[in-house]
Amino acid sequence: MVATSPITTQTDNPLQDGRKRAMLLAALYIAQEQFGWLSEEAIQRVAERLNLTVGQVKSTASFYTMFKLQPQGKYRIQVCEGLSCYLVGGAEPIINYIAEKLGIQPGETTPDGKFTLEVVQCLAACGTAPAVKVNDELYENMTFSAIDQLLERLQQEN
Amino acid sequence: MFEPVLTRNIHRPNSEKIYTYLANGGYEAVRLALTKSPDELIDIVKRSGLRGRGGAGFPAGVKWGFMPKDPNVPKIVAVNTDEGEPGTFKDREIVERDPHQVIEGVIIASYAVGAHRAYVYIRGEFFLGVKRWIKAIADAYEHGFLGKNILGSGFDLDMSVHRGAGAYICGEETAMLESLEGKPGNPRLKPPYPAQVGLFGYPTLVHNIETLACIPHIILRGAEWFASIGTAESKGPKIFSVSGHVNRPGNYELPLGTTIGEIIYEHAGGIRNGKKLKAVIPGGASTPVLTAEHVNVPMAFETLAAVGSQLGTGAMIVMDETTCMVEVARRLTKFFAHESCGRCVPCRLGSRRLYEILERIERGKGKPADLDLALELAREIDGLTFCPMGSALVNPARSTIERFREEYDYHLTNKKCLVGNSTHEPILRE
Numbered sequence: 001m002v003a004t005s006p007i008t009t010q011t012d013n014p015l016q017d018g019r020k021r022a023m024l025l026a027a028l029y030i031a032q033e034q035f036g037w038l039s040e041e042a043i044q045r046v047a048e049r050l051n052l053t054v055g056q057v058k059s060t061a062s063f064y065t066m067f068k069l070q071p072q073g074k075y076r077i078q079v080c081e082g083l084s085c086y087l088v089g090g091a092e093p094i095i096n097y098i099a100e101k102l103g104i105q106p107g108e109t110t111p112d113g114k115f116t117l118e119v120v121q122c123l124a125a126c127g128t129a130p131a132v133k134v135n136d137e138l139y140e141n142m143t144f145s146a147i148d149q150l151l152e153r154l155q156q157e158n
Numbered sequence: 159m160f161e162p163v164l165t166r167n168i169h170r171p172n173s174e175k176i177y178t179y180l181a182n183g184g185y186e187a188v189r190l191a192l193t194k195s196p197d198e199l200i201d202i203v204k205r206s207g208l209r210g211r212g213g214a215g216f217p218a219g220v221k222w223g224f225m226p227k228d229p230n231v232p233k234i235v236a237v238n239t240d241e242g243e244p245g246t247f248k249d250r251e252i253v254e255r256d257p258h259q260v261i262e263g264v265i266i267a268s269y270a271v272g273a274h275r276a277y278v279y280i281r282g283e284f285f286l287g288v289k290r291w292i293k294a295i296a297d298a299y300e301h302g303f304l305g306k307n308i309l310g311s312g313f314d315l316d317m318s319v320h321r322g323a324g325a326y327i328c329g330e331e332t333a334m335l336e337s338l339e340g341k342p343g344n345p346r347l348k349p350p351y352p353a354q355v356g357l358f359g360y361p362t363l364v365h366n367i368e369t370l371a372c373i374p375h376i377i378l379r380g381a382e383w384f385a386s387i388g389t390a391e392s393k394g395p396k397i398f399s400v401s402g403h404v405n406r407p408g409n410y411e412l413p414l415g416t417t418i419g420e421i422i423y424e425h426a427g428g429i430r431n432g433k434k435l436k437a438v439i440p441g442g443a444s445t446p447v448l449t450a451e452h453v454n455v456p457m458a459f460e461t462l463a464a465v466g467s468q469l470g471t472g473a474m475i476v477m478d479e480t481t482c483m484v485e486v487a488r489r490l491t492k493f494f495a496h497e498s499c500g501r502c503v504p505c506r507l508g509s510r511r512l513y514e515i516l517e518r519i520e521r522g523k524g525k526p527a528d529l530d531l532a533l534e535l536a537r538e539i540d541g542l543t544f545c546p547m548g549s550a551l552v553n554p555a556r557s558t559i560e561r562f563r564e565e566y567d568y569h570l571t572n573k574k575c576l577v578g579n580s581t582h583e584p585i586l587r588e
């Protein structure tokens with residue numbers, strides 16, 4: 001698996017030292033990658049490592065949509081409902097299509113823990129709409145048959 | 159024929175790699191800039207007429223001049239790549255396909271304002287961009303463009319990537335600073351402006367990524383060259399994102415001042431399926447809608463302001479005659495209601511109430527008084543919120559009511575869309 005830790009350049013810059021809180025988003029990404037989501041335990045661990053209070057960590061974690069405070073499916077399918085996607089036939093038709101195929105509503109996870117369906121805002125792929133993301137991977141110019149193929153492929157992967 | 163400047167490399171194979179950038183004249187501007195004095199550079203950027211590409215259009219050179227001169231005050235440059243406003247997809251292209259062009263711009267800006275630390279704030283969803291920047295920055299260090307004593311000039315600069323985590327409001331510059339500090343992205347009160355009190359309390363120069371991408375070209379080709387492109391008050395090349403009902407959606411780099419009609423019909427291939435143009439949102443979701451009558455309006459700050467809209471990010475959402483404008487307003491308002499950071503009441507609650515009114519009208523459940531109610535609500539939000547989000551969020555509703563009133567009236571009278579199809583979905587969850 002690819003590391004998602006965002007801050008990589010190792011510098012001895014004084015502006016960064018002693019400002020551990022600035023590492024919080026990065027730390028939350030790392031924890032989320034390890035545990036799959038941010039459980040109480042994961043949040044506790046991040047707080048200890050960065051010398052922050054649990055409250056500080058929680059207030060940040062809950063602000064950002066990409067941090068998950070509930071268990072997630074292995075594949076998070078994120079469908080854009082933005083205007084540009086809607087104009088070219090995306091958004092609800094795609095959301096409903098996937099919801100029906102997987103038998104879950106947006107926000108839910110399949111019982112086998114494989115898929116979570118999520119409705120998201122603009123993915124900055126409006127010129128290649130409709131856009132769908134699965135975990136960190138972007139899929140553009142989506143059609144129903146492309147969705148069929150995508151879901152089939154993910155079903156077969158372990 | 160206009161030769162692309164900012165996007166000249168993005169279609170090359172391996173455009174994101176440092177060797178591709180170097181093979182095409184990359185990092186020559188840094189060499190040249192380091193032979194000039196910081197004040198000279200600030201003067202060049204001022205004379206170029208470059209204005210911010212992040213939405214507000216503030217003159218870049220003027221902002222550089224606001225940074226304190228005292229060399230003992232640590233200063234920071236922060237790159238804003240939180241692009242997330244529906245319709246806008248230019249920054250993702252730059253961040254993924256030509257990171258070095260921006261790194262070069264950041265080095266020059268940092269040298270000019272005396273900053274030794276730079277951060278690139280990349281929207282969390284842009285995972286490919288984050289990965290490519292981590293590599294690009296490492297390569298720039300290896301080649302001596304970053305780190306200590308850059309190219310033997312005595313100037314030091316460190317740079318790192320910061321990955322956002324999903325929040326449109328973090329594109330607002332002070333919310334971005336909060337996020338860089340590891341906090342929830344609630345905007346700060348201005349003044350003080352970031353150039354006075356910014357990241358960790360230090361003076362910080364914040365720029366959109368496209369603004370910084372212009373810098374190497376201004377240095378190499380000169381302020382006069384840049385100022386010769388565009389209109390009286392809008393200079394230089396601009397990347398226009400075109401989406402919606404056009405044959406060839408995509409990013410088109412053209413001079414500022416190119417007309418809406420030229421972009422739609424000559425570059426984006428015209429309206430799909432031979433349909434008629436109905437409406438254009440010219441600068442991203444937060445800018446007021448225009449009608450087909452506006453096709454001859456140049457895409458520039460002053461010309462769009464003259465017709466009651468804004469250049470914003472230059473992201474054109476094109477809509478044909480089959481589009482229901484009530485649904486457009488509903489969907490965009492839902493976006494803003496979802497993205498309100500919740501700090502102040504007019505934005506947090508006002509956006510939801512506005513959304514509910516539009517939802518009701520769209521579903522054929524609207525009341526005759528709803529339009530006045532929506533406009534009154536817009537007045538109570540616009541300009542009365544903690545950050546400029548309030549003014550942004552009222553634009554879809556207000557401008558569609560003003561310019562497509564008959565569609566609202568039709569909904570209210572006939573309990574359905576003038577143009578037929580539309581999708582309905584549950585009321586926004588609180």
Ligand SMILES: Cc1cc2nc3c(=O)[nH]c(=O)nc-3n(C[C@H](O)[C@H](O)[C@H](O)COP(=O)(O)O)c2cc1C
Nearest residue numbers: 210211212238240241329330331365366369546547
């Ligand atoms: C709600 C809101 C969202 C914004 N989102 C962005 C954004 O995603 N990217 C951006 O560069 N500027 C965004 N801005 C504008 C920034 O606050 C700021 O003006 C800009 O980054 C300054 O850079 P510039 O001078 O190069 O344009 C946003 C502003 C507001 C009010």
Ligand code: SF4
Nearest residue numbers: 499501502505543545
């Ligand atoms: S206007 Fe909206 S986004 Fe801005 S501070 Fe208030 S609640 Fe937050």
Ligand code: FES
Nearest residue numbers: 080082085123125
């Ligand atoms: S509206 Fe769907 S990607 Fe922008």
